[in-house]
Amino acid sequence: MIDARGPEFAQVLERCTVLLGTLFQTRNDILVFPGVGTGGLEAAVVNTLSPGDPILVATSGVFGDRFARLAEAFGVDVRRLSIPRGRAVEPEQLQEALEENSDVLAVLLTHSEPSTGVTNPLAELAPLVRERGHLLIVDAVSALGAVPAQTDELGLDVVIGGSQRAWHMEPGLVMLSVSERAWDASKRARLPRFYWDWRHAKNTPDRFLAPYMPALGLFYPLENGLHEIDEEGLPRVWERHRRLGAFVRAGVIARGLQLFADPAYASNTLTTFKVPDDLDAGALRERLAETHGVLLGEGQAELAGRLLRIAHLGYTSEDEMRSTLDAIQLAIAAERADDPT
Amino acid sequence: MIDARGPEFAQVLERCTVLLGTLFQTRNDILVFPGVGTGGLEAAVVNTLSPGDPILVATSGVFGDRFARLAEAFGVDVRRLSIPRGRAVEPEQLQEALEENSDVLAVLLTHSEPSTGVTNPLAELAPLVRERGHLLIVDAVSALGAVPAQTDELGLDVVIGGSQRAWHMEPGLVMLSVSERAWDASKRARLPRFYWDWRHAKNTPDRFLAPYMPALGLFYPLENGLHEIDEEGLPRVWERHRRLGAFVRAGVIARGLQLFADPAYASNTLTTFKVPDDLDAGALRERLAETHGVLLGEGQAELAGRLLRIAHLGYTSEDEMRSTLDAIQLAIAAERADDPT
Incomplete structure (x- = not known):
C-alpha cells in the first residue's frame, strides 16, 4: 500500500515531473491532474481568462471545435478561425485572423487534430501569436512526445498533454506546462475554478504533492513510459x-x-x-x-x-x-x- | 486494444453502471467521470446551482470544509454549519441551521468524514432536508459500499462516490447518482461548466458512451471490484x-x-x-x-x-x-x- 501523502509517492511524482519537462521541452512548471485531455483544456481556460474575455480559437476539426465550445460554456467571447476539414491552419490565415481580432487576450491552437489527421505548423504559427503579445495555449494531447513540442523554443504559454499519449500508458492523467506569463494571467483571471485550479497542483523542489487523492495506479505506468522515451531519446x-x-x-x-x-x-x-x-x-x-x-x-x-x-x-x-x-x-x-x- | 467508442467498452460501462446502481441503492441515473472525488463535488455544485444561490454546508471536518470552499470558489452563498472536530452533525443542530437558513436551495452533507473518523447519521438528517424541499447533495466518497447509501430510500438527490472506495480498485474514476429533481435543478443552474457537465456523461439503455477519452484501464478493476461486492451481498x-x-x-x-x-x-x-x-x-x-x-x-x-x-x-x-x-x-x-x- 502506497501512502499518497508519503515520501515514496512524492518521489514518483517528482521523477514524472522531471521527465515530463523533457517531453514538453520546457523549464516551465508541469502540473498533473487526475482526469483526461478535455480537463486540461478546461484548466487552461478557467485559469487564464475572465468572463467576456475575447479569444481566438483556430480550429481544424472536432478537438478544436470542442476547445471553442468549452470556452463559450465559460462565457468567454470566442472568435473562431475555422479551417476546412483536412486542411491545416496556414500562417497567412492565422495572421489575417489576428489582424482582425487584435483585441484577443489569448489564442488557442490544436497541435495535431486527430479527427482529420492534420498537424498544424506550430513552429510557423506560434511566432505570429507571440509577436503580438497574446497568450498562447496549445492542445498537444494527440501528438506530445511523437512530434517536437518546442514549448520553450516557441514560447508556448500553456501546453496540454495526456498520459495515454506516451504510448505505454493509460488515459486518466492530464498534464499542463505553465509559463510565467500564464501564471501572471492566472492571477488576473476571474473565471471560477476549484478542481482545475493550477495552484492546487503546483509543486516546488521541496514539496511534491498531488492535488486531491492522486490516481496512484496511473503514475507507475506513466513513469515507465516516460523512461522508455527518455532512453530512446x-x-x-x-x-x-x-x-x-x-x-x-x-x-x-x-x-x-x-x-x-x-x-x-x-x-x-x-x-x-x-x-x-x-x-x-x-x-x-x-x-x-x-x-x-x-x-x-x-x-x-x-x-x-x-x-x-x-x-x-x-x-x-x-x-x-x-x-x-x-x-x-x-x-x-x-x-x-x-x-x- | 480496446475501442473506447466500440461495443465492447460500451458493455463494460453498462455493466459497471448497473452494479453501481446497486451499490448506490438507487434507480437514479449513474454518471461516471474520469477524475477523483473532489471532481464529483465540483460536478454536483456546478450542475445544480447559480452564482449567489444560498446553500447550507454541514461540515464536520476537512472534506466538508473543502466542499464549502469549492462552492464559494464558484460564487455560491455558502452558509456553514460547523461541527466541532470529532463530533457528528446531530439532527437538532441541522434542524436549527435549516430554520435559520430557510432560503437555501441545497444542503451539502458529508456521509463519512475521513479526517475525524465520524459517520454522520444520514438516515436522521436526510428527512429534515427533504421535508423542507431543499436539494440534498451527499459526499459519500469515503464510505460508499461499506455502509448503506440508501439513496432512494432517503431521497438523496446527488450522491458522490469514488472508484477507490470499492476496495480492489484504483482512484481515478468518480461517479454520481442524479435524481429527477437534481436533473430539473441542472436545467435552471447557470454556473459555467463543461468537463463536469452531467449531460456529457448521461447514458440511456440504448447508448452507453463515456464522456471524452475514458480512463479505460480503470474500468476493468472497477467492474471486478463491483462484482465481488455484489457476490458477497x-x-x-x-x-x-x-x-x-x-x-x-x-x-x-x-x-x-x-x-x-x-x-x-x-x-x-x-x-x-x-x-x-x-x-x-x-x-x-x-x-x-x-x-x-x-x-x-x-x-x-x-x-x-x-x-x-x-x-x-x-x-x-x-x-x-x-x-x-x-x-x-x-x-x-x-x-x-x-x-x-
Whole structure:
C-alpha cells in the first residue's frame, strides 16, 4: 500500500515531473491532474481568462471545435478561425485572423487534430501569436512526445498533454506546462475554478504533492513510459514517427486509396484516408475489426462515413502498418465482392 | 486494444453502471467521470446551482470544509454549519441551521468524514432536508459500499462516490447518482461548466458512451471490484464493516488509548485515536511505518499532531487489525523507551 501523502509517492511524482519537462521541452512548471485531455483544456481556460474575455480559437476539426465550445460554456467571447476539414491552419490565415481580432487576450491552437489527421505548423504559427503579445495555449494531447513540442523554443504559454499519449500508458492523467506569463494571467483571471485550479497542483523542489487523492495506479505506468522515451531519446522518437507517417501515407496511395488530410501537413501519428464512394464506411470498419482484428477510427461529426483513421503512435512498427494496410485492401475487395454495384 | 467508442467498452460501462446502481441503492441515473472525488463535488455544485444561490454546508471536518470552499470558489452563498472536530452533525443542530437558513436551495452533507473518523447519521438528517424541499447533495466518497447509501430510500438527490472506495480498485474514476429533481435543478443552474457537465456523461439503455477519452484501464478493476461486492451481498458487506469497526474501537480502548471520534457516530471504515500527550505523532507514525510496515493516516489541518487514523475499509480482516493495534502498542512503548520524560 502506497501512502499518497508519503515520501515514496512524492518521489514518483517528482521523477514524472522531471521527465515530463523533457517531453514538453520546457523549464516551465508541469502540473498533473487526475482526469483526461478535455480537463486540461478546461484548466487552461478557467485559469487564464475572465468572463467576456475575447479569444481566438483556430480550429481544424472536432478537438478544436470542442476547445471553442468549452470556452463559450465559460462565457468567454470566442472568435473562431475555422479551417476546412483536412486542411491545416496556414500562417497567412492565422495572421489575417489576428489582424482582425487584435483585441484577443489569448489564442488557442490544436497541435495535431486527430479527427482529420492534420498537424498544424506550430513552429510557423506560434511566432505570429507571440509577436503580438497574446497568450498562447496549445492542445498537444494527440501528438506530445511523437512530434517536437518546442514549448520553450516557441514560447508556448500553456501546453496540454495526456498520459495515454506516451504510448505505454493509460488515459486518466492530464498534464499542463505553465509559463510565467500564464501564471501572471492566472492571477488576473476571474473565471471560477476549484478542481482545475493550477495552484492546487503546483509543486516546488521541496514539496511534491498531488492535488486531491492522486490516481496512484496511473503514475507507475506513466513513469515507465516516460523512461522508455527518455532512453530512446526524443530526436530518435520523432524521426521514427516521421518515417512511419511517410510509410503509411505511401502505403495508402500505393493501394489505390486517397489521403484525406493535406499531405503537406499530414500528421505523423495518425493517417486518414477517404472511404471510396461505393463503400459503406461502417461496414468496412466492422469487417476490418471482425475479420482482420484491425481497429480503425471512424469519421467524427460531419466527417462520419467519409473517412477512416489509422493510428500509428508510439511503438507501432512498419510491419504492423503493412499488415494493417493489406487488411484494408483485402476488406475493401471483400466488401465489393459481397455487394457488387 | 480496446475501442473506447466500440461495443465492447460500451458493455463494460453498462455493466459497471448497473452494479453501481446497486451499490448506490438507487434507480437514479449513474454518471461516471474520469477524475477523483473532489471532481464529483465540483460536478454536483456546478450542475445544480447559480452564482449567489444560498446553500447550507454541514461540515464536520476537512472534506466538508473543502466542499464549502469549492462552492464559494464558484460564487455560491455558502452558509456553514460547523461541527466541532470529532463530533457528528446531530439532527437538532441541522434542524436549527435549516430554520435559520430557510432560503437555501441545497444542503451539502458529508456521509463519512475521513479526517475525524465520524459517520454522520444520514438516515436522521436526510428527512429534515427533504421535508423542507431543499436539494440534498451527499459526499459519500469515503464510505460508499461499506455502509448503506440508501439513496432512494432517503431521497438523496446527488450522491458522490469514488472508484477507490470499492476496495480492489484504483482512484481515478468518480461517479454520481442524479435524481429527477437534481436533473430539473441542472436545467435552471447557470454556473459555467463543461468537463463536469452531467449531460456529457448521461447514458440511456440504448447508448452507453463515456464522456471524452475514458480512463479505460480503470474500468476493468472497477467492474471486478463491483462484482465481488455484489457476490458477497451488500448486507453482508455492511455487517462485516460494522463488526470490524466495533472490533477496532474496542481494541484501541483495550490498549489504553482514547478514541478521537464520538463513539456514538464512529465510522466503521476508519478509526481515529488520540496521540498521547507525551508522544510526537509524526515520530510514532514514522516508527510504525518503518519498523512495523503499518501505515496510519496523519491528522489533517487543525488536527495535525493530535490524532492518527486507522483505515479498515474493504477486505481488511480482524487479524490484520489485531496486528496493527499490537504494532501501535509496541511502537508507543518503544517511543517512550527512546525518549523517557
